[in-house]
Amino acid sequence: MGNDGHSPAPTVPEAPAEGPVPAPTRRVPRPLSPLREHLRDTFWFTPTLGLVGAVVGAVGVLAVDELFVRLLQEDGDYDTVASLIKIANDMRTIVSTAGSAMLTFVGVVFSISLVALQMASGQFTPRVVRLYVRSRITKCAFAVFLATFLFALLVQASYEGEDDPRKVTTVPVFSSIVCVLLVLVSLGLFIAYVNSTLRLMRVSHVIDRIIRESLRVLDKHARGGGTAPLPPAGPEIVHRGRAGVLRDVHIARLVRVARRHGVVLRLIPRIGDYVVPGTPVLAVHGAGKAPPARALRYTVSVGVERTFHQDIGFGLRQLSDIAQRALSPAVNDPTTAVQCLDRIVQFLAAVARRPLGALCHCDRAGAVRLVQDLPGWTDLVDLGLTEVRRCATGSPQVTRRLMAGLDDLWALAPEARREPLERHRALLAQAVTRAVPDAAEREFALVPDRQGIG
Structure with missing residues (x-):
């Protein structure tokens, strides 16, 4: 890793419209946590x-x-x-x-x-x-x-x-x-x-194993959000290792390094992004001196594929893949797609009122030392529903389950988070209208049903 350039202005974390933004969660992760997962x-x-x-x-x-x-x-x-x-x-x-x-x-x-x-x-x-x-x-x-x-x-x-x-x-x-x-x-x-x-x-x-792993990661890495305004941005630290998927970061070590140098570090890519040598991975905020490359050795882990360790969206990615394959003409198994939608809706319901967008890691004194970007509500909804919705137009069992899931999420989500749900509902209705010429069939395909065709 090395220093180069300046970071863009930090983004404001996404939070629910209702209620105050919670204070950053004070987390002191176990030093061996990344090693254990690897x-x-x-x-x-x-x-x-x-x-x-x-x-x-x-x-x-x-x-x-x-x-x-x-x-x-x-x-x-x-x-x-x-x-x-x-x-x-x-x-x-x-x-x-x-x-x-x-x-x-x-x-x-x-x-x-x-x-x-x-x-x-x-x-x-x-x-x-x-x-x-x-x-x-x-x-x-x-x-x-x-x-x-x-x-x-x-x-x-x-x-x-x-x-x-x-x-x-x-x-x-x-x-x-x-x-x-x-x-x-x-x-x-x-x-x-x-x-x-x-x-x-x-x-x-x-899919039960996938959703249990996803909820475990969600509870571990999406507890609390919001952050105080970051200090002015300084240099960026670029990735000097091999190219690969950003699997996780050694949070405890980064927090110690940031505290020792009197700065706040911000992880620029999200967990699951593909990084190549020379791209910035950490932004330094504050008047302190940027940590040397030697201090940041082995703090960023890349690999050939995503893992569950710190990636809250990986479970949705897998459920979406299984549902798409089930809806392909070669497999033609809409019941499996409905089962995947059940768990996708379960996951989205669990994050409907959580503050998303950033996760703050504090040192033992309670000062924020590392800010990690998380997927927002819209990102998670699009990840879980977009590809399934595009493949489901020819299966009334799946479209009915998807409509019921959108209704449930609309009732659970705060008003500020209902826009992506309404957008998916409108796009699904348009896709079914184009794909199904008969009016009675279209009406049947868009009736909410939690069992698809119960």
């Missing part, structure tokens, strides 16, 4: 932890086995040692079978999963693959599968050919029992994993 978007971290845990667990349990045998030998209880050797030899077959079969089992499960993902992404949207990658059940299942395989190999390698209770150094009894328990846990997780994968292929569960 790790959730990877598939390697949890299975790697499982392998490390398997090694540590195997070393620990085998040490317990060795200590237990040594204590018995010191007490002269060789009969118990002989019994343990017999038990361990009987369980050796189970451990050997688990070690040889578990890796093959993981490969078969993963192959089936790829086929299921291919079907789901082709039927709904390619972005549903993120749901699979972020699934805790999926990661835990593969972590336990691999951990069981590695644990079984380590236990199998600890078996000795010595059967004399006076000469044996270790008898892997407890470790064999743990291996059997891991096999049982793997079977239970396999059932949960299959259930989770089958749910991923059902559109109702997919």
Whole structure:
């Protein structure tokens, strides 16, 4: 990043027409929050932890086995040692079978999963693959599968050919029992994993996951709005990294940097925008010195696709994509589009009276140090409804549900926010008029119905 030019005048945040503008929300985000979200978007971290845990667990349990045998030998209880050797030899077959079969089992499960993902992404949207990658059940299942395989190999390698209770150094009894328990846990997780994968292929569960993630992000990143007038604008800090989608920013670090230099930073692009090297990403406001590029390293994260972490509009983007694909002539599934509209209306109803347009992040003293631009009400309404409305003119089930949704949102939204809803209602009526020549059919298609055709 570097300094260049001057920033435009800050925009006034959008707020509801009714009631006072709330004060900026005092938020001190967790420093590890971006790292945690980035790790959730990877598939390697949890299975790697499982392998490390398997090694540590195997070393620990085998040490317990060795200590237990040594204590018995010191007490002269060789009969118990002989019994343990017999038990361990009987369980050796189970451990050997688990070690040889578990890796093959993981490969078969993963192959089936790829086929299921291919079907789901082709039927709904390619972005549903993120749901699979972020699934805790999926990661835990593969972590336990691999951990069981590695644990079984380590236990199998600890078996000795010595059967004399006076000469044996270790008898892997407890470790064999743990291996059997891991096999049982793997079977239970396999059932949960299959259930989770089958749910991923059902559109109702997919859109439910999307809306739950969207509402979680909304509650986390759209609480409170409004901002005091910003100090005069100074230099802009340009992006020096690779090109990509702005996934998130390290809020806690930016707040600390701004406080240390006595300035207010304003994020110029929105989360989800595509940024290229040389474009401005941060504007510096105030009389303080602009932070150096070294202080701002790793504060802006770009990637190949949008994520839910700080992007309140990403859920609407996915729901709109699923609805459009459902309304395409190749799929022709208006019921799925109606289900997506249900959740789009739910999300818009949740933001109907929220202050939007900016999110202020404060330091521990309560001073605003970072201002982040959020999508406004009109932006969210257009994102959720425009493309679905343009594709829905030939399906009365969808147009009726859309009319009912517009009626509900019109009743919930403040008067100052009703204009985009009225615009979409007028555009929908015009599109149906052009597409449907029969007057009775047009009248039927524009009757509000929350079930589409109930």
